[in-house]
Amino acid sequence: xxxxxxxxxxxxxxxxxxxxxxxxxxxxxxxxxxxxxxxxxxxxxxxxxxxxxxxxxxxxxxxxxxxxxxxxxxxxxxxxxxxxxxxxxxxxxxxxxxxxxxxxxxxxxxxxxxxxxxxxxxxxx
Amino acid sequence: xxxxxxxxxxxxxxxxxxxxxxxxxxxxxxxxxxxxxxxxxxxxxxxxxxxxxxxxxxxxxxxxxxxxxxxxxxxxxxxxxxxxxxxxxxxxxxxxxxxxxxxxxxxxxxxxxxxxxxxxxxxxxxxxxxxxxxxxxxxxxxxxxxxxxxxxxxxxxxxxxxxxxxxxxxxxxxxxxxxxxxxxxxxxxxxxxxxxxxxxxxxxxxxxxxxxxxxxxxxxxxxxxxxxxxxxxxxxxxxxxxxxxxxxxxxxxxxxxxxxxxxxxxxxxxxxxxxxxxxxxxxxxxxxxxxxxxxxxxxxxxxxxxxxxxxxxxxxxxxxxxxxxxxxxxxxxxxxxxxxxxxxxxxxxxxxxxxxxxxxxxxxxxxxxxxxxxxxxxxxxxxxxxxxxxxxxxxxxxxxxxxxxxxxxxxxxxxxxxxxxxxxxxxxxxxxxxxxxxxxxxxxxxxxxxxxxxxxxxxxxxxxxxxxxxxxxxxxxxxxxxxxxxxx
Numbered sequence: 001x002x003x004x005x006x007x008x009x010x011x012x013x014x015x016x017x018x019x020x021x022x023x024x025x026x027x028x029x030x031x032x033x034x035x036x037x038x039x040x041x042x043x044x045x046x047x048x049x050x051x052x053x054x055x056x057x058x059x060x061x062x063x064x065x066x067x068x069x070x071x072x073x074x075x076x077x078x079x080x081x082x083x084x085x086x087x088x089x090x091x092x093x094x095x096x097x098x099x100x101x102x103x104x105x106x107x108x109x110x111x112x113x114x115x116x117x118x119x120x121x122x123x124x125x
Numbered sequence: 126x127x128x129x130x131x132x133x134x135x136x137x138x139x140x141x142x143x144x145x146x147x148x149x150x151x152x153x154x155x156x157x158x159x160x161x162x163x164x165x166x167x168x169x170x171x172x173x174x175x176x177x178x179x180x181x182x183x184x185x186x187x188x189x190x191x192x193x194x195x196x197x198x199x200x201x202x203x204x205x206x207x208x209x210x211x212x213x214x215x216x217x218x219x220x221x222x223x224x225x226x227x228x229x230x231x232x233x234x235x236x237x238x239x240x241x242x243x244x245x246x247x248x249x250x251x252x253x254x255x256x257x258x259x260x261x262x263x264x265x266x267x268x269x270x271x272x273x274x275x276x277x278x279x280x281x282x283x284x285x286x287x288x289x290x291x292x293x294x295x296x297x298x299x300x301x302x303x304x305x306x307x308x309x310x311x312x313x314x315x316x317x318x319x320x321x322x323x324x325x326x327x328x329x330x331x332x333x334x335x336x337x338x339x340x341x342x343x344x345x346x347x348x349x350x351x352x353x354x355x356x357x358x359x360x361x362x363x364x365x366x367x368x369x370x371x372x373x374x375x376x377x378x379x380x381x382x383x384x385x386x387x388x389x390x391x392x393x394x395x396x397x398x399x400x401x402x403x404x405x406x407x408x409x410x411x412x413x414x415x416x417x418x419x420x421x422x423x424x425x426x427x428x429x430x431x432x433x434x435x436x437x438x439x440x441x442x443x444x445x446x447x448x449x450x451x452x453x454x455x456x457x458x459x460x461x462x463x464x465x466x467x468x469x470x471x472x473x474x475x476x477x478x479x480x481x482x483x484x485x486x487x488x489x490x491x492x493x494x495x496x497x498x499x500x501x502x503x504x505x506x507x508x509x510x511x512x513x514x515x516x517x518x519x520x521x522x523x524x525x526x527x528x529x530x531x532x533x534x535x536x537x538x539x540x541x542x543x544x545x546x547x548x549x550x551x552x553x554x555x556x557x558x559x560x561x562x563x564x565x566x567x568x569x570x571x572x573x574x575x576x577x578x579x580x581x582x583x584x585x586x587x588x589x590x591x592x593x594x595x596x597x598x599x600x601x602x603x604x605x606x607x608x609x610x611x612x613x
Contacts, residue, residue, distance in 0.1 A: 038486070045444060045489040046451075046466075047482055048474030057483065060544055064487050067545050068433045068500065074507050081505035082512060084365070085321045085335065085561025086585055091364050105228045111458035118453050121464050 031062035135348040149182035149199025173246040195241030209328040221476030231328025248283030275534035278308030303554025306566040310529035310578025321561030322367035325360030333442035346595035350374035383417030388522035405570030437504035444488025529578035568604035
């Protein structure tokens with residue numbers, strides 16, 4: 001039951017990722033990202049930006065993107081991308097329960113719980 | 126009782142406690158008193174844990190009386206507020222975690238407590254360790270004890286300011302791109318970032334997991350060696366923590382520098398470096414040379430790409446790591462959400478500050494469909510090139526030395542408008558994070574009354590060498606003893 005609910009939540013979340021909110025931004029010079037792109041990134045990142053911070057975000061993100069664009073000049077040919085600074089591989093462990101159930105303690109930090117469960121807005125009608 | 130306990134280093138305090146010159150309770154009271162008088166000026170602490178500290182000090186005094194003193198028995202220190210501390214507020218400098226009381230201890234916290242240390246409080250920091258000036262903290266900027274209108278650097282700015290102002294003899298910090306070493310340089314303290322994987326990241330709130338490493342800020346290399354010995358070592362709760370023997374870091378400090386091969390990177394002294402800072406660093410290098418160290422020029426051809434590489438890799442990892450803040454399980458939750466999507470977006474929008482949002486969005490962008498290869502994959506390749514440059518350099522030298530930061534402390538507000546100017550602060554330190562190398566900054570001069578740092582980078586697990594090099598330098602200089610006038 002809980003797995004189904006989780007799946008449903010994921011599907012809805014993915015569908016919502018596509019929705020757009022319009023903003024008006026005054027642009028005096030060409031920026032490498034436009035407001036639609038930034039709005040799309042904000043949706044993917046699940047961040048609500050206030051109208052007054054939106055324009056600044058477009059400008060500063062564009063500057064960051066311009067700055068990191070210089071990586072494109074690097075000759076990387078057949079270089080293997082780095083996975084770990086010391087070339088270590090992921091350590092595995094036995095699939096055994098080692099933690100105690102600490103639910104009540106952990107949930108003291110939860111904004112809203114009921115009977116050991118986290119409460120969220122209704123996701124299925 | 127001596128009135129200048131705050132002026133003593135950790136090692137001196139350890140000897141004093143051992144001799145019975147003073148008790149841990151007396152020492153703790155003295156430092157809590159100093160924190161009370163000065164923190165309002167500096168804003169170095171988010172939380173002062175006075176009651177718990179006094180209780181721990183009392184326990185330490187009892188342990189000593191019964192012959193059960195740990196390595197750090199009764200010694201006070203402070204934790205950067207990025208380390209989860211059981212039953213204590215752990216904010217990470219963010220509104221998101223304004224009310225988060227950790228249900229568990231980070232491994233670093235646990236190990237220091239296990240050795241008998243007394244925690245005085247949790248220090249202010251850039252939000253989620255994203256910043257180089259401590260100005261992104263939700264709790265306001267920390268002031269530099271050397272000049273209050275200046276930044277102490279960041280992100281471990283509160284830790285550095287607390288140590289520099291003699292409010293605590295030592296502090297923990299974390300370093301993802303220079304966040305221990307740069308504030309250490311800007312406050313005249315010693316900052317050590319160990320090899321990636323040397324210290325457990327368990328319970329250290331994650332920013333960029335392949336770069337983050339815990340370390341310490343102290344007043345001398347000897348104290349850093351003492352603390353590293355306690356915090357380093359394997360921990361099964363961090364899957365990237367390395368199972369590598371922990372040496373006695375203090376043991377090798379006294380070895381002379383004769384024959385030590387010190388690499389100098391030409392680009393470190395290029396146009397970007399403040400002239401007087403460069404002169405102070407050159408002077409320090411000549412001190413090393415006078416002790417028998419052999420200076421050689423080394424080349425790091427891809428050094429210029431380290432900052433842009435970092436600003437792809439670190440935001441990418443941060444965007445994944447910070448997705449855990451969903452307004453459901455812990456952290457800020459928006460009022461009256463319309464639906465789950467609205468709950469996520471508004472909780473995160475309200476909980477995170479501007480710089481954190483920018484980094485999350487940069488990371489989301491470089492990982493998104495159509496851009497992944499051009500940015501993220503490319504950056505990981507350049508990262509491999511940078512690591513390779515260091516590998517080649519360390520085939521011929523034992524240490525790479527240079528400036529820690531291009532300028533002394535800058536004024537609060539001076540660099541907040543332009544993220545790129547702020548990012549370039551870390552140009553000399555970021556390489557060590559990308560390559561997973563240990564680095565230390567030790568004070569090497571004052572420029573117009575503000576401290577500058579000498580940066581020493583070693584090969585993987587080269588902590589003993591850089592600690593020894595810093596310690597030997599400190600024997601011949603007194604910059605690390607300089608104290609800001611109002612905090613003597």
